[in-house]
Amino acid sequence: MHPRFLRFRPSVAGLAFLGLLWGLVLAPGCGRKEAPSATGDFRGRTLRIGTDATYPPFESVHDGELVGFDVELGNLVGEELGARVEWTNTSFDGVFPALLAGKFDLVMSAVTITPERQERLAFSDPYYTAGQRVAARQDDLSITGIESLRGKVAGIQINTTAALVLQKLPDVQVRQYPSIDLALQDLLNGNLAGVVGDSPTLRYFIHHGFQGLRTTGDLLTEEHYGIVMRPDDVALRTAVNGALKRLRDSGRFAALEEKYFGAAAQQARPALSGVPWGSVARRLLRGMALTLGLTVLALLAGLPLGLGVALGRRAKPKVVSWLCGAYVEVLRGTPLLVQIIFIYYALPQLLGVDLAPFLAAVLALTLNSAAYVAEIFRAGIASVDPGQAEAARALGMSSAQAMRFVILPQAVRNVLPPLTNEGIALLKDSSLVSIIGMAELTRSGQELASQLAAPLAIWPLVAVFYLLATLPLTRLAAALERRLQNQR
Amino acid sequence: MALVEVRNLHKRFGAVDVLRGVDLTVQPGEVVVFVGPSGCGKSTLLRCLCGLELPSEGEVMVGGVPVRDDAVALQALHRRVGMVFQRFHLFPHLSALQNVTLAPRKVLGMPDAEAEALGRRMLSMVHLGDRADAFPAQLSGGQQQRVAIARALAMKPELMLFDEPTSALDPELVGEVLEVMRELAREGMTMCVVTHEMGFAADVAHRVLFLDGGRVVEEGTPQQVLREPKQPRTREFLSRLLQR
Numbered sequence: 001m002h003p004r005f006l007r008f009r010p011s012v013a014g015l016a017f018l019g020l021l022w023g024l025v026l027a028p029g030c031g032r033k034e035a036p037s038a039t040g041d042f043r044g045r046t047l048r049i050g051t052d053a054t055y056p057p058f059e060s061v062h063d064g065e066l067v068g069f070d071v072e073l074g075n076l077v078g079e080e081l082g083a084r085v086e087w088t089n090t091s092f093d094g095v096f097p098a099l100l101a102g103k104f105d106l107v108m109s110a111v112t113i114t115p116e117r118q119e120r121l122a123f124s125d126p127y128y129t130a131g132q133r134v135a136a137r138q139d140d141l142s143i144t145g146i147e148s149l150r151g152k153v154a155g156i157q158i159n160t161t162a163a164l165v166l167q168k169l170p171d172v173q174v175r176q177y178p179s180i181d182l183a184l185q186d187l188l189n190g191n192l193a194g195v196v197g198d199s200p201t202l203r204y205f206i207h208h209g210f211q212g213l214r215t216t217g218d219l220l221t222e223e224h225y226g227i228v229m230r231p232d233d234v235a236l237r238t239a240v241n242g243a244l245k246r247l248r249d250s251g252r253f254a255a256l257e258e259k260y261f262g263a264a265a266q267q268a269r270p271a272l273s274g275v276p277w278g279s280v281a282r283r284l285l286r287g288m289a290l291t292l293g294l295t296v297l298a299l300l301a302g303l304p305l306g307l308g309v310a311l312g313r314r315a316k317p318k319v320v321s322w323l324c325g326a327y328v329e330v331l332r333g334t335p336l337l338v339q340i341i342f343i344y345y346a347l348p349q350l351l352g353v354d355l356a357p358f359l360a361a362v363l364a365l366t367l368n369s370a371a372y373v374a375e376i377f378r379a380g381i382a383s384v385d386p387g388q389a390e391a392a393r394a395l396g397m398s399s400a401q402a403m404r405f406v407i408l409p410q411a412v413r414n415v416l417p418p419l420t421n422e423g424i425a426l427l428k429d430s431s432l433v434s435i436i437g438m439a440e441l442t443r444s445g446q447e448l449a450s451q452l453a454a455p456l457a458i459w460p461l462v463a464v465f466y467l468l469a470t471l472p473l474t475r476l477a478a479a480l481e482r483r484l485q486n487q488r
Numbered sequence: 489m490a491l492v493e494v495r496n497l498h499k500r501f502g503a504v505d506v507l508r509g510v511d512l513t514v515q516p517g518e519v520v521v522f523v524g525p526s527g528c529g530k531s532t533l534l535r536c537l538c539g540l541e542l543p544s545e546g547e548v549m550v551g552g553v554p555v556r557d558d559a560v561a562l563q564a565l566h567r568r569v570g571m572v573f574q575r576f577h578l579f580p581h582l583s584a585l586q587n588v589t590l591a592p593r594k595v596l597g598m599p600d601a602e603a604e605a606l607g608r609r610m611l612s613m614v615h616l617g618d619r620a621d622a623f624p625a626q627l628s629g630g631q632q633q634r635v636a637i638a639r640a641l642a643m644k645p646e647l648m649l650f651d652e653p654t655s656a657l658d659p660e661l662v663g664e665v666l667e668v669m670r671e672l673a674r675e676g677m678t679m680c681v682v683t684h685e686m687g688f689a690a691d692v693a694h695r696v697l698f699l700d701g702g703r704v705v706e707e708g709t710p711q712q713v714l715r716e717p718k719q720p721r722t723r724e725f726l727s728r729l730l731q732r
Contacts, residue, residue, distance in 0.1 A: 387575060396567035397566075398563060405590060409581045
């Protein structure tokens with residue numbers, strides 16, 4: 001099993017929803033996109049391939065370009081078929097729902113062929129054999145393989161096959177980490193005796209950022225990577241298998257393997273000399289711009305929508321107030337992650353509209369924040385002295401005029417601080433849209449941390465960029481507050 | 489024709505009977521003062537006259553139009569009746585002038601320049617012509633209440649209601665508000681006033697009503713009700729008021 005197979009971090013509700021979603025997109029008769037060709041002739045067609053480029057040496061982002069073994073192999077397959085290749089870099093959690101929803105035709109993301117996956121997905125013939133292995137510190141010669149971890153502490157990436165390997169050795173104490181680079185960092189810090197992980201990836205990280213570590217012992221498992229397709233794309237599977245066979249026959253496959261995994265490559269490739277701060281800062285700036293853009297758009301749309309919902313909850317017609325109340329309860333009571341997934345993957349199936357990831361992200365963030373904004377406005381309106389509405393009525397104003405000219409101007413002053421809070425929370429929550437492939441700030445940090453094998457350098461920097469992004473928001477709110485206070 | 493006609497007015501809040509059959513007639517130009525112990529229903533009566541409360545039973549007619557549960561009719565009523573509250577209820581986010589001009593601009597659709605001229609006139613009338621740009625928080629209680637009076641007057645009401653207008657004021661600020669109200673009465677404004685200021689009632693009122701337990705217990709000229717009360721409850725109330 002591939003280490004990332006079970007790497008779902010959403011809540012239980014999110015998992016349940018994903019299950020529902022899979023059932024939905026697999027239901028017969030759904031308006032799924034046509035495969036590129038039903039005839040097996042892919043010349044002149046475009047093959048859309050999804051990948052999670054945080055997994056060197058198979059796929060990562062380097063200077064803004066997708067690179068890696070899978071990427072070159074995918075391009076070669078496209079070349080064999082005479083098709084154009086279009087890559088989408090997205091989070092691993094979202095890669096299969098997107099495939100099944102017809103957002104791409106293939107997934108190439110170091111995906112291990114497992115019986116569980118074969119129930120829902122179709123695989124090409126295996127193209128790479130990997131396995132779990134032990135990593136240890138260079139200076140700790142007591143670790144020579146899995147047996148030597150007995151009575152000691154070992155680290156793994158959470159929910160991976162490494163856990164299955166270590167289950168057989170109950171006297172090894174296991175510590176789980178959200179990603180393999182963090183486990184390796186703790187190993188380097190001396191808190192672990194070893195780390196069990198995917199062999200080629202361990203080698204990559206050790207080569208690029210963790211020179212104090214080494215791999216040791218035999219491969220503990222044998223895992224085969226395959227190219228993933230929808231089960232009904234039979235013609236595509238035949239074509240891809242044919243292309244893989246031709247690439248093997250012509251020797252181009254072997255050349256690619258040699259380039260990435262050959263002894264010469266391992267020796268010759270120079271380790272990265274430190275962190276390239278300039279390009280890192282540029283990537284993070286781009287991520288921050290996207291984060292800010294998403295947040296500002298979602299706030300600009302969410303503020304009026306939230307205000308409308310807050311006013312709707314006070315409306316006389318029961319239907320309106322009930323609907324607005326239900327809106328708040330549903331959007332506030334379900335995880336934002338699930339809402340993002342629903343809007344991007346399920347809505348197109350249900351309504352037949354296809355949303356670009358950016359639009360889906362803005363829509364999800366808008367709808368979600370509007371629910372919180374509505375509650376903030378509701379409290380703000382309730383905090384205004386009821387005598388104000390009475391005085392306005394006694395002057396002959398309609399309730400709409402009283403709201404517009406007397407109540408709301410005072411409510412807005414009262415809610416500026418909590419609205420600022422909501423804006424900042426939204427800015428940070430916007431990182432969840434990485435699941436639909438938006439390379440915002442957190443996602444950029446993830447990609448950089450794995451590409452450079454330098455989590456300790458990248459994550460504090462990501463935090464600084466978040467701080468830089470929130471400062472203009474808080475400054476703006478403070479200035480607005482001061483201006484309104486001056487009128488008193 | 490009477491400006492206000494109240495017949496057999498009952499007002500209940502849940503199980504509590506606040507008004508139990510009140511009859512009242514107010515002629516144009518009359519100043520009527522309501523007195524009575526706390527909880528006697530005098531404020532509720534006032535709020536029924538301006539349509540902030542609706543009768544549970546009986547009838548309230550203002551200018552010949554019955555007060556009823558109809559948003560448009562109520563709005564029309566509000567335009568004809570000015571209300572001054574115990575706690576002013578000025579709009580804190582607006583200057584004194586804006587407080588006065590808001591309703592003429594938005595409700596009557598008066599052009600800004602005209603509304604501003606009107607507002608300044610109204611503020612001068614309450615001797616606050618020089619504080620037009622001050623915000624409520626920058627004004628004393630007495631000044632705020634005078635702005636509130638100007639705000640109500642700007643709608644050119646036929647009837648002005650005052651609900652304990654000086655009760656929330658420091659004693660030394662009471663006089664300036666009563667003075668403005670005296671001037672209004674002299675100019676012939678029809679007024680209904682709930683107050684504990686017996687001096688004001690004696691000087692200005694044409695008629696005094698003593699309410700207790702949701703009913704009018706005694707009614708007459710200030711001389712009759714305040715100096716020579718016939719009802720024991722009126723006498724008891726007035727003697728307690730004097731002992732303060």
